[in-house]
Amino acid sequence: MKKLGFGCMRLPLQGEVEDIFSAENIDMNQLCQMVDTFIERGFTYFDTSYVYHNGKSEVALKEALVKRYPRDSFLLADKLPTFSITKPEQIPAIFEEQLERCGVTYFDYYLLHNIWETNYDVNIVPCDEFGFARRMKEAGKIRHLGMSFHDSPEALDRILTEHPEVEFVQIALNYYDWNSEFVQSRRCYEVIRKHGRQVIVMQPVKGGMLSQVPQSVKNEMNQLQPDMTPASWAVRFAASLEGVIMVLSGMSSIQQMMDNTSYMQEFVPLNQKEQEVLVKAVGVMKQSKAITCTQCRKCDEVCPKNIHISDIFATYNTIMRQREQGLNINVELNYYRPLKRRQHGGDLCDACGKCSAVCPVQIDVAKELKLASEFQDENSFW
Ligand code: SF4
Ligand code: SF4
Structure with a gap:
């Protein structure tokens, strides 16, 4: 399986847009073109959720993908909106609605969406959301069960210990956050691997931040890879890690798709010299800051x-x-x-x-x- 996934949270849009995440005016012509290009180039993984584009991302995938390609030619990932659920009886209706919106009878990958420890204790455990997902897997409506996660490595360790049925975890992982105190990509990645689970990466380009690096960093990148964009370095960093089965990129235009698929078609992991450029890049990026703190502590x-x-x-x-x-x-x-x-x-x-x-x-x-x-x-x- 090729390691690049099509993240469908920022689909191409028509007309004026205030909030790209909730906008519903999806450009279906461009989306169909992107889906065709993605599949022609050998990629298969599509990632959506109940809330992307206010639910219209699921519907758009039904039109652009599910109705136009055989079901066994692509992999569809969807997510249960854990943060909107306060009663167990809400869950079956949401799940059935998702199947209907997407036009499928099963999901290849299904995730409990956006878990953090408070949400886990207050909603997910009392509503037995993992139990529901397990039952759907037993019924053949979910092929692989996982979760997306935004909290500390300690909370992640606890949840994975309590849920051996979780096969994979989707985390924000990029070279800028690898050692950060906030996102803690490296420590979360290490917890997942310690538990022997697989990793799916979101935010490899940090919401676009790593596609615009300082000129000195760009020069260093160009010396080693003259034809590769800064975004490609970020995606390749994530895809180079052992245990990472998929790197999601939220693609909003055919141009982004052409770029991403070009270097991920025959993926080559980062070599030592390239890794060193990224370590230096983080140092340069952190020099320019609103508060001139040197982190001496x-x-x-x-x-x-x-x-x-x-x-x-x-x-x-x-x-x-x-x-x-x-x-x-x-x-x-x-x-x-x-x-x-x-x-x-x-x-x-x-x-x-x-x-x-x-x-x-x-x-x-x-x-x-x-x-x-x-x-x-x-x-x-x-
Ligand atoms: S003491 Fe050090 S860590 Fe604290 S604000 Fe000053 S530079 Fe930053
Ligand atoms: S030492 Fe702590 S409590 Fe005192 S001014 Fe600084 S941040 Fe505030």
Whole structure:
């Protein structure tokens, strides 16, 4: 199976668009062309969900894919909206609606969508959502059972221990977040592999952020691979990892599809030199930032409230970088609440000033902390 999957959360659109994720005016002609190109080039995996494009992504796939190709010539992944379910009796109706919207009798891959620990404890366990999915698998309506996950490696370890039936986990994984405190791609990946499960990657290009790298990084990339785009480096980084069975790319135009399929048709893993370029790239990208924090962590050590100040600054800087590039920051902020739950949030600060006294780059830490914390509190959607 080729490792590139068609993520159907940002399909091509017609006319003016305010929010690309909820827009319903899908350009069906272009989508059919993209589906044809994808399949002609030997790719088979399509990823949708109950909520993408307000449910119209599933319907669009029925028209562009399911009605036009034999059922056994493609793989369809769909997701149960765990975050919308508060009673067990809601689940069968949603599942049947998904089958009907997609025009299929089974899903090749089915995921519990967007799991974080609070949602797991408050909704998913009481509603026995895994139990429902297991029963659908036994009934032949699901071929492979998995989940998509946005929380800490510790929470992931707990959930995988409690659910041996989960065959694969979909996580945000990219070279920028490989060692980040926020998304923690590497640590989550390692937990999944420790449990012997397979990995599906989302956000390999970090919502588009890694398709626009600084010029010095681009020059280094071009020296080794003159014909490859920065986005291709990011996708190849994720696909090079052992245990990764699929890398999803949310493709919105035929041009993006032509680029992605060109280098993933005969996929070549990154070599050592290419890996080194990406390590340097992260360093360069993190130099330009809204708060000039060097991540020395001296403030964390002296804060009497035990606030993880440097992590809050690092995440704020990443979000500001995405905003500068005109990218959607919601996916990033998906990680904010779990991080706040694990660590003490900036709202506990009493402005004692101990942090600023030790900061080697003279940041007014309490002031910047208030700014960064309030921004994330106000913009986080759960
Ligand atoms: S000013 Fe706030 S963040 Fe800084 S040390 Fe005091 S409580 Fe901690
Ligand atoms: S002491 Fe200053 S530079 Fe060091 S982590 Fe804290 S804010 Fe950043």
